[in-house]
Amino acid sequence: MLFNTLNFLLFLPVVIGMYYLIPNRSRWILLFVASCYFYMVFYPPYVLILFAVILIDYFCGLKMENAKGFRRKLFLILSVVGNIGILGYFKYSNFLATSWIDFSVFAHFKTSMHVSDILLPIGLSFHTFQSLSYTIEVYRGKQKAERHIGYFANYVLFFPQMVAGPIERYNRLGVQLRENHPYAYENIAAGFKMVLYGLFVKMCIADNMAPIVNAVYEHPEKFSQLSVITALIAFSLQIYADFYGYSTIALGAAKMMGINLMDNFKQPYFATSIRDFWKRWHISLSSWFRDYVFIPMGGSRVNLFRFIINILFLFALSGFWHGANYTFIIWGALHGLAYLLEYGVMKISFIEKMAQNRMVKFIHGVKTFLIVTFIWIFFRAENMTNAKQIIHAIIYSSKEKITPLLIQWWVLIPFLIFIAVEILIRKNRIDNWLGGKKVFLRWSFYFVMLMCIMLFSGIKSYPFIYFRF
C-alpha cells in the first residue's frame, strides 16, 4: 500500500482507532495483521518473504544468545546468509545474470544463464537490513533475544516504516512496540501534522517535479542545455521531497500510535560538505553502514591507504544497496570520491580556518548541492548509456530540434511554500515547530496544506522512489 493513496487514508484512521480501543496485550496482533495487509496490497505472495526473514532471524537470535564461540558465530552467519540470500535472489540475481551474459558476449563464449521474470518485492533492502541489525546486536551481546515472535515480527513488519525505513534498531523500535501507549491527543495531533506535511511534500513537490525529470531523462537529446540542467535540479528536489515526504508520513503514522521513529533527514541540502550531507541524508542507512560495515573494517583508525579503500568500498556498497545496477555503484563511488577529495582539501589548515566564515560556508553549501545534484545523474539514469547521454546533453547543445521543457507556472506556488516552511523549521521538525505556534497559525498551516494538496498535487501518482529498494 502506498501512503499517497485513498486506501491508506482509510486504512490509517481505522488502525489507529482500533489500536486505542483494544488493550495493550492484544495490540501486537492488530499491528501484525495491519502490517501484513499493508504489505499484501502490493502483491500478496511476497508476504512469505517477510515471514522467512522473521523466522530466520527470530530463531537465529534465540539460538545465538546462549551459544558461545563458533556456534554463536554460526548462527550469525546463518542469519547473514539467509537475509543476504533472500535479498540477493530477488534483487541481484537478474543483475548478476545480465552481467554474466554481457561478459559472455564480450568474451565470445556461450552461457545458459537467463534473466528471470521476478517482481522486486518493495522495500526488501530495508526490512532485511533492519532485521539483520537485530541479529548482529544479539551476536554482539548488546541486545537480548526477543522471545515473543509476535513482537519480533512487528519489529520487521511495522507498517509505517516497513518498506522504506527509517531502518530502526531493535533497542528503539522493538522496545516501543512492547510499551503501553495510552491515547494522547498530543500524539494524534503531532502525527497528523507530519502526515499532512509529508503528503504535501510528496504530492505537491516530488510528483510535480517527476514529469519534468522524466521528460528530459527519456530523451535528453531533444532538450537544450538549460532544460537538462533544470531537470537535474528538479530531480534533486524530487528525490528529496519524495523520500523526505515518505519519511515524514512514516514518522507521523507511528507517532499517532505513540511510537517515535528516528529522524531520517536533517535538511540535507543545507549541508556544507559531502560528509555533512551524509550526516543529514538517509541517516538510518548511513548509521547502519557505519556501525556494521565501516567500523568493523577499521573505521578511520587505519592508515591512509586503507582509509581511502574503506571509504570507496563503503560508498560503492551503499550505492549497490540502493539498486542492482552499475549506475548505483558509480553513484555511491562518486560520493566516496567527493568525500575523500573534500577530506584531503580540508586537511590544508588555512582552508579549514576559512571554512568557519559564514560566506564561505554559504559557498560550500552551494558547492555541495551542485556536486550532489550532478552525482544524482547516476542514481536517476536508467543505465550507463542514459547517464552518458545526460552528461553529453549538459556539455554539448542538441543538434536536434529543441523541445521546450514544459513547467506549469503554478508549480512555483507549492514550491515557494515548501522552501519557506523548510527555512522556518530549520533544525526542527514540522510537528515540534508547529506545536509551539499559536492556534491561528497552526490552523492556517493546515488550511494551506489542504488547499495545496487539493489544488497542486500531481495528477499522476508516482510510487515512492525508495519503495523499489
Place this chain on the structure above:
Amino acid sequence: MKQTGIKFAALGVLLVVSLFLSNIIYSKWFYKDDLIETDAKMLLELDSLQNVNDIIYFAESSNATTGYYDTCKKSISELIADQLKNKSLGTIQHAAIHAKTYLELIKNIRPDSKVKTIIVTMNLRSFDADWINSKLETPLMRANVMYAQLPAIIKKLMISFSAYDDKVEYLRNKERAHHWKHDPIIVPENFPYKNVKDWDGAIFSKLFDQPKTRDLTCAYIKTYGFSIDTLTNPRIKDFDEIVKVAKEKNLHLVFNLLAENVQYADSLVGKELVSLIKQNRDLLMQRYNKNGVIVVDNLELVNGKEFCDQDWTTEHYVQSGRIRIAGNVFATAAVYLK
C-alpha cells in the same frame, strides 16, 4: 475528550471549507488542463457534440484508421453520416478505449441534449484476457475517473490518491497469464487443448522454425481463444450497464460489432478458433438483441485482405471494408437513423 471531539469537528469543517473553495478555484483554472493531461478531453468533445447532434458514434481506432492506398480516407462514422438525410452524427473517438469508457461518457449525456441515438462500437477483442489485462488499462481507468459525475475537485483528488485500478504491469501480466491457463474454452471434446496456454504452447513449438507465421498464429490464438463468461467478464458488465443507462436516458442504442479477420483465423489456426469467434458473436447478438438493442453484425463482413494490418490482429479496415461496415450499420439500424 470533549475538547478532542471539538477539535476533530473543527478539522472536519476546515476540510469541507477547503474542498468547497478549492473546487471553485480548480474548476475555473485547472480542470480543463487536467482533462487534457489525463487524456480525458473526450468529455469536452461530448459536451459540445451533444448540443448539435442527433446521433453520437462512440469508437476506437477502428473508426478512422485508413489503408495506405485508400482514395477515400473517410472514417466509418463519416461514411454513415453521409447516408443520413435529416439527422446529424457526431463522433467520439480515441485509440484503444473500450466499453467502460463509452459507459462513463454515455452517463454524461444530459437529459436536455439533442442526442436520441447512440452507436457504440463493440470490439470482440475487448472481451479477451489480453485486452482486459492490458497495461493501457491504468491510464484508461485514470481517464474514466475524470468522466465521473462528481465535483471536479473530488475527481482530481481521486486521481491524485490513486482511487482507481492502478496496478503495476507485472500484476496485469500475471492476471492475463492466469486467465490463459485457467479459463475454459468451449471446443470439441476431441480437441487436444483445453486452454489458451496449452494451445498457444503447442502451436509455438510446432511452428518454432517459422517465426513470422508462428507469432501471427499464436497472436490469433491468444486474441480469439476465449469463451465469454457472462458472469465474470468485465466487458459484459460494461455493455449491460450501457443498456441500462441508455434505457434510463431514453436513448436508442446500437451496438456495432466489428469485423474480425475470420479468414486468417481459419487459415492460420483452424476451424476450432473460428468456432469460438462465432460462439462469442452469437452470445453477444442474442444477449443484447433480447434487451432491445440493435446489434449490427459485421463479424464476417470484411475479407482477410481488407484489413490494414496483415501481420497482426486489429480492426483497421481499408476503404472497401469501412464502406461495407458503414452500409451495414445504416441498413441494420435504419429504424433509428433514417
